[in-house]
Amino acid sequence: MNKARSNPLNKVAMHGALILYTLIALFPVFVILINSFKNRKAIFREPLAVPNADTFSMIGYETVMKQGDFFLYFQNSMIVTVVSLTLILLFGAMAAFALSEYRFRGNLIMGLYLALGIMIPIRIGTVAILEMMVATGLVNTLTALILVYTAQGLPLAVFILSEFMRQVSDDLKNAGRIDGLSEYTIFFRLVLPLVRPAMATVAVFNMIPIWNDLWFPLILAPAEETKTLTLGSQVFIGQFVTDWNAVLSALSMAILPVLILYVIFSRQLIRGITSGAVK
Amino acid sequence: MTALTLTNVNKSFGQVHVLKDINLEVQDGEFVVFVGPSGCGKSTLLRVIAGLEDVSSGDVYIGGEHVNLTPPSKRGIAMVFQSYALYPHLNVRKNMTLALKQERQSKEIIDQRVAEAARMLNLEEYLERYPSELSGGQRQRVAIGRAIVRHPKLFLFDEPLSNLDAALRMNTRLEIAKLHQQLAASMIYVTHDQSEAMTLADKIVVLRDGYVEQIGSPMELYNNPVNKFVAGFLGSPAMNFLPAGILNEGDDRTLGVRPEDLFLSEGGNLPAMVQHVEQLGGDTNVIATVKDHQVTARLFGQHAIESGQTFNLAISEGKSYFFDKSGARLSA
Ligand SMILES: Nc1ncnc2c1ncn2[C@@H]1O[C@H](COP(=O)(O)OP(=O)(O)O)[C@@H](O)[C@H]1O
Ligand SMILES: [Mg+2]
Numbered sequence: 001m002n003k004a005r006s007n008p009l010n011k012v013a014m015h016g017a018l019i020l021y022t023l024i025a026l027f028p029v030f031v032i033l034i035n036s037f038k039n040r041k042a043i044f045r046e047p048l049a050v051p052n053a054d055t056f057s058m059i060g061y062e063t064v065m066k067q068g069d070f071f072l073y074f075q076n077s078m079i080v081t082v083v084s085l086t087l088i089l090l091f092g093a094m095a096a097f098a099l100s101e102y103r104f105r106g107n108l109i110m111g112l113y114l115a116l117g118i119m120i121p122i123r124i125g126t127v128a129i130l131e132m133m134v135a136t137g138l139v140n141t142l143t144a145l146i147l148v149y150t151a152q153g154l155p156l157a158v159f160i161l162s163e164f165m166r167q168v169s170d171d172l173k174n175a176g177r178i179d180g181l182s183e184y185t186i187f188f189r190l191v192l193p194l195v196r197p198a199m200a201t202v203a204v205f206n207m208i209p210i211w212n213d214l215w216f217p218l219i220l221a222p223a224e225e226t227k228t229l230t231l232g233s234q235v236f237i238g239q240f241v242t243d244w245n246a247v248l249s250a251l252s253m254a255i256l257p258v259l260i261l262y263v264i265f266s267r268q269l270i271r272g273i274t275s276g277a278v279k
Numbered sequence: 280m281t282a283l284t285l286t287n288v289n290k291s292f293g294q295v296h297v298l299k300d301i302n303l304e305v306q307d308g309e310f311v312v313f314v315g316p317s318g319c320g321k322s323t324l325l326r327v328i329a330g331l332e333d334v335s336s337g338d339v340y341i342g343g344e345h346v347n348l349t350p351p352s353k354r355g356i357a358m359v360f361q362s363y364a365l366y367p368h369l370n371v372r373k374n375m376t377l378a379l380k381q382e383r384q385s386k387e388i389i390d391q392r393v394a395e396a397a398r399m400l401n402l403e404e405y406l407e408r409y410p411s412e413l414s415g416g417q418r419q420r421v422a423i424g425r426a427i428v429r430h431p432k433l434f435l436f437d438e439p440l441s442n443l444d445a446a447l448r449m450n451t452r453l454e455i456a457k458l459h460q461q462l463a464a465s466m467i468y469v470t471h472d473q474s475e476a477m478t479l480a481d482k483i484v485v486l487r488d489g490y491v492e493q494i495g496s497p498m499e500l501y502n503n504p505v506n507k508f509v510a511g512f513l514g515s516p517a518m519n520f521l522p523a524g525i526l527n528e529g530d531d532r533t534l535g536v537r538p539e540d541l542f543l544s545e546g547g548n549l550p551a552m553v554q555h556v557e558q559l560g561g562d563t564n565v566i567a568t569v570k571d572h573q574v575t576a577r578l579f580g581q582h583a584i585e586s587g588q589t590f591n592l593a594i595s596e597g598k599s600y601f602f603d604k605s606g607a608r609l610s611a
Contacts (some may be wrong), residue, residue, distance in 0.1 A: 169362055169364060171360040171361070171362045171363075171364035172362075172364045172366070174326070174329075174331050174351075174358070174360070174364070175358070175360060175364040175365075175366075175425075176366075177331060177350070177351045177352065178329060178331075178351045178352060178356065178357065178358050178378070179352065179377050179378035179381060179425075180352030180353075180378055180381035180382065181352075181377075181381065189368075190366065193367070193368055194367070
C-alpha cells in the first residue's frame, strides 16, 4: 500500500477533509429540511435554528397535501424518471454493444453521429419537438416527456458505455459463442454485468437532470394530471407572495426519492466488477 | 480420417492481409502445434478454425464436413483461451456445464461428464467456487475442463500457458500431454514458444507473416529446416549464422551451425574469442566471437573456460547448413 495512505496522520487529515466536504454539501439540504418543519415567522427570524416546541409546525406539509394532487405529481415524476432511465440504459447499452463489438460499414460514422447529441443541447429543438408532439397527439402525456428525456440521455450513454464495452475481454465473448450462447445472452449475461459500474454512472448522470427538469414538463405536459413534482411545486411560488412553508415541504419530499435512487446506483458504482474472469 | 482440412485459406482485415493461402491437414488424434513469432497470425488462424472469424476465401473442413458457414457452437470444437475467459458470475461447475445445457444434454450425462473432467484435472474440491476464488493454475484447469466436458472433435488451445509462472507452466504442459494421450483427441495448440512446440507436438506448423513456412514432425523440422527462418526459430540456443566466406574465400552463402554441433579442437578452422560463459551444470554454453561474428557453442559437461580466452572451434561432420541470400536452404 501507498506509504502516504497508511500514515495515520494523513488518514485523519483525509477523513477530516472528506467529512468537511460532506457537511458543506449536505448543509443546504439540512436547512431545507429543518425549515420545512417550522412556522413562517421562525423561518425568517432564525433560518438556521432547529425547530423547537414553539416554532414547530407542519403547516407546510398540510398545505402541500391539501393543495394540488401532490401524490399524483410525485408518481408522474417517478414514472418519467424510472422509465426514461430504463430506456436510456437499455438502448444505450445495446447501441454501444453493436458499435464496439461488430465490424460493419459505417461503424465509425454511426458512432460519431450518435455522439453528436452530446454537443447539441436538446432544448434548441424545443419548438420542433412541440410541433411534433402536437402532430402526434402526445402533448400532455408522460410519453412525450419520456421520449424527450430518452433522446436527451442516449448520446452520452452510448459514448460512455461503448468505451467501457471495448474493454470487455473478447475471449470471454468468444468463449460464450463457442459454448452456444446467442448474441443476446452474451450481451445480457456476460457483458452487461461487467459494465455495471459504467451503467450506474450513466444512470446517476441522467437521473438528476430528469427529476429536476422544469422546462419540458412546462412546455409539453402542463396539464394537471401529467404535472411532475418540480412543476407542481411551482404553484407555491407566486409573483408577489411565496408560500415558503409549502415550497420547503415540497422540496423536502422531492429530495427523498432521488436520494434513495442515488444510493442504489452509487452502491453499484462502488462495488466494482467481479474480478477473476480474465487473468 | 482427417480431423481438420484447410484449403487455400485467406483472411484479411480490411487492407491488412493476415493469413495467406494456408493449406493444412490434421489427422485424427494428432497433436498439432502452430508456432511463430507474435503477430504472425496464429490466433487469427485458430479463430478462423473455430468460426469466430469468417475466412475471406478458402475452405475449412472439420471431420470431413464443410463448416465455412457453421457457427462456432455447432462445429464440434472447444477452445481454451490465453486469458482463461471464465464466466465471472458462474461457479466452476456452472462454467463447465453451460455449453452442455445449451446443447440440451440430459442431467445424467452432464453430471457424469463434469465428474470425469473434475477427476482428470483434480478440480473436485473446487466445483462450487467462483473464478475469483481460484489461483491462476486452477483457473487454467477449469478452462481446460470446460473444453473437455464437451467431448469435442477438435480441441483448440490459444497460448494456454503464457499467463502461468515457469514452474506451473512445466507441470501444465505435462498435464496437457497426458490429457492428449488419455482422450486420444485431435488438438491444435498455438504458442510462440518453440520449446513448448518441440515437446508437445506430433506435428509442428511454423508460421511467419501469415504464411506457412514448413510443416513436419519436430525432429524433421529440427534436422531438415527448409529455410533460415525455421532453422533459427527452432532450437535453443538458436542456430548460429555466419557468412560462409569466412571458411572459403568468395563463398557468398550463409552457413548455419547448431550450437551443439560446435566443439573445441586444436586444428579447428574457426578461431574464437570467448565473450561469456554460461555454466548450466550439465552443459556449458560458450558465447564467443569468430571474426566479429557472435557464435554460441554448447559443450556437453562442465568446462573450465573463462571470458577472454581464445581457442579454435570445429564443426561436426555433416552438420553444416547452407542458405542462399533469400534465406532458402541449399543442399550442402
Ligand atoms: N480484428 C482485427 N482487426 C485488424 N487486424 C487484426 C485483427 N485481429 C488481428 N489482427 C492483425 O492480424 C495480425 C495477426 O494477429 P494474431 O493472429 O493475433 O497474431 P498472433 O496470435 O500470432 O500473435 C496482427 O498483425 C494483428 O494486428
Ligand atoms: Mg495470439
